[in-house]
Amino acid sequence: MAIEVTHPPARTAPGLEAVLERQWMPLVRLATLLVGDADSAPDIVQDCYEAVWRLRPDLGDPEHFVAYLRKAVVNRSRSRLRRLRTVRRFLAQARPPADAPPADDPMLLAERHRELLEHIDRLPTRQREVIVLRYYCEMSEVDAAAAIGVSVGTVKSSAHRALATLRGKMKDDSDEH
Incomplete structure (x- = not known):
């Protein structure tokens, strides 16, 4: 035995459509002024209309109904503004x-560092040793000279030539990119 479900017939309040149609533009203007956005105002009013349409109110007092709609638009506008603030x-x-x-600075810096290390690898042996000892190991010129077994003047001149070469190579690389 099948059970038949019947729904009560939809009740259409007399004049509801006419009131909603008459109030559309005034309510859209109200919502526009409240939220400051002419694009979202019709959505606010439409949301209110949908809520009212589901209720199918009795239009015994149309003025009271219009006041209810205005209050609904004000409340929905406030809600929209609260959401926007959030x-x-x-x-x-x-x-x-x-x-x-x-955000890509660390990656770019790592790439520049890799390029610098490649150029250091291509330096002549003495220049590479001086650069590594002076700038990576943070040794003084005297300590670097003692470690390599050369004079302080040789460390200075080797460092000067190596840095000039590296500056030129790094500049060339940045010009290519």
């Missing part, structure tokens, strides 16, 4: 500060 607050926190370095 979103803006979240975005402001998520946005990096204006003086923050670009």
Whole structure:
């Protein structure tokens, strides 16, 4: 035996459609002024209309109904503004500060470092030794000279030539990119 489900017939309040149609533009203007956005105002009013349509109110007092619609638009506008404030607050926190370095800086720096190491590897032996001891091991000229077994003057001149070569190579690499 099949059970038949019957729904009560949809009740259409007399004049509801006419009132909604007459109030559309005034309510859209109200929502526009409240939220400051002409694009979202019709959505706010439409949401109110859908809620009212589901209720199928009795239009015994059309003025009371219009006041109800206005109040609904005001409340939905407030809700929209609250959501927007929340979103803006979240975005402001998520946005990096204006003086923050670009996100790809570490990657670019690592790439430049790799290129520098490649150029150091191509230096003549003495220049490479001087650069490594002076700048990577942070030795003084005297300590670097003692480690290599050369004079301090040789360390100075080798470092000068190596740095000039590296500057030129790194400049050439940056011009190519």
